[in-house]
Amino acid sequence: xxxxxxxxxxxxxxxxxxxxxxxxxxxxxxxxxxxxxxxxxxxxxxxxxxxxxxxxxxxxxxxxxxxxxxxxxxxxxxxxxxxxxxxxxxxxxxxxxxxxxxxxxxxxxxxxxxxxxxxxxxxxxxxxxxxxxxxxxxxxxxxxxxxxxxxxxxxxxxxxxxxxxxxxxxxxxxxxxxxxxxxxxxxxxxxxxxxxxxxxxxxxxxxxxxxxxxxxxxxxxxxxxxxxxxxxxxxxxxxxxxxxxxxxxxxxxxxxxxxxxx
Amino acid sequence: xxxxxxxxxxxxxxxxxxxxxxxxxxxxxxxxxxxxxxxxxxxxxxxxxxxxxxxxxxxxxxxxxxxxxxxxxxxxxxxxxxxxxxxxxx
Numbered sequence: 169x170x171x172x173x174x175x176x177x178x179x180x181x182x183x184x185x186x187x188x189x190x191x192x193x194x195x196x197x198x199x200x201x202x203x204x205x206x207x208x209x210x211x212x213x214x215x216x217x218x219x220x221x222x223x224x225x226x227x228x229x230x231x232x233x234x235x236x237x238x239x240x241x242x243x244x245x246x247x248x249x250x251x252x253x254x255x256x257x258x259x260x261x262x263x264x265x266x267x268x269x270x271x272x273x274x275x276x277x278x279x280x281x282x283x284x285x286x287x288x289x290x291x292x293x294x295x296x297x298x299x300x301x302x303x304x305x306x307x308x309x310x311x312x313x314x315x316x317x318x319x320x321x322x323x324x325x326x327x328x329x330x331x332x333x334x335x336x337x338x339x340x341x342x343x344x345x346x347x348x349x350x351x352x353x354x355x356x357x358x359x360x361x362x363x364x365x366x367x368x369x370x371x372x373x374x375x376x377x378x379x380x381x382x383x384x385x386x387x388x389x390x391x392x393x394x395x396x397x398x399x400x401x402x403x404x405x406x407x408x409x410x411x412x413x414x415x416x417x418x419x420x421x422x423x424x425x426x427x428x429x430x
Numbered sequence: 431x432x433x434x435x436x437x438x439x440x441x442x443x444x445x446x447x448x449x450x451x452x453x454x455x456x457x458x459x460x461x462x463x464x465x466x467x468x469x470x471x472x473x474x475x476x477x478x479x480x481x482x483x484x485x486x487x488x489x490x491x492x493x494x495x496x497x498x499x500x501x502x503x504x505x506x507x508x509x510x511x512x513x514x515x516x517x518x519x520x
Binding site: 172175180181182184185186187188189190191192194195196199340341343344347381382385 | 438442445493500502
């Protein structure tokens with residue numbers, strides 16, 4: 169449960185559209201931070217540009233709202249200058265995968281001690297629904313009116329390959345699991361990456377026959393498959409459907425980390 | 431404890447209607463003063479968190495509270511002798 173003193177009451181209600189999943193992710197992250205018992209003075213939320221990156225503006229801690237795609241670079245700086253602070257980065261898919269892709273893989277490689285929560289809504293929501301690197305193949309957006317022809321980026325697998333210490337993926341429907349995953353990420357020394365598939369009914373759902381929030385949530389729920397189940401299907405030699413994405417904890421390991429609290 | 435929806439924050443996405451295991455939230459029909467159709471509560475005393483939160487000393491279900499994107503759902507302490515709406519079924 170989130171204590172109301174973590175939110176800036178005078179800024180609410182926030183600017184997100186009706187049914188946007190970003191608010192759910194804020195709830196889950198704050199729930200996990202609360203579980204950790206961190207104080208407000210020693211927690212910093214960093215974000216870039218985009219819908220998701222407005223999140224720290226509604227949280228009553230010190231925060232950085234930085235340039236497009238450079239949230240991880242700024243967060244690395246904060247962590248290097250003040251290793252005693254707890255750094256949480258909110259970022260979106262256009263922010264992290266498109267313009268900030270190199271910052272992302274190098275932050276994973278360096279294994280800086282912070283938690284990155286990526287709200288992946290499959291689209292550039294704020295600027296009017298342009299296709300992003302994570303738009304699924306065949307999905308319609310304003311820049312891909314005949315369906316996306318390029319394959320999508322799998323951010324969680326990218327983080328595993330680049331060397332993050334903890335990688336998980338959940339959707340905004342799985343609130344309990346997401347809270348536990350964020351809490352595990354906050355506890356892990358080194359970079360913890362949690363990809364959250366969220367719904368964007370206004371700009372993604374409207375073009376893809378998922379106009380209602382409940383339809384979009386149902387779509388996320390029915391297309392999520394646990395990693396363990398996917399592995400079991402492969403082991404048994406059964407076919408894995410191609411339109412699913414895996415959810416769950418993808419990796420947890422102990423590579424040497426940078427900037428761990430002394 | 432009692433369940434309340436903050437009318438000044440709710441945007442009427444009806445996600446709580448989708449996730450509540452007891453079916454306490456029902457889709458509303460009337461516009462409020464902000465022009466938003468907020469969900470209505472159907473016998474909220476059935477909510478497990480309302481009844482048992484004080485006994486267990488922790489959050490029990492709380493899925494609606496976590497999934498609400500607008501941070502509009504909360505539990506508040508009841509004042510003593512608060513009037514209740516009672517429906518008598520014959």
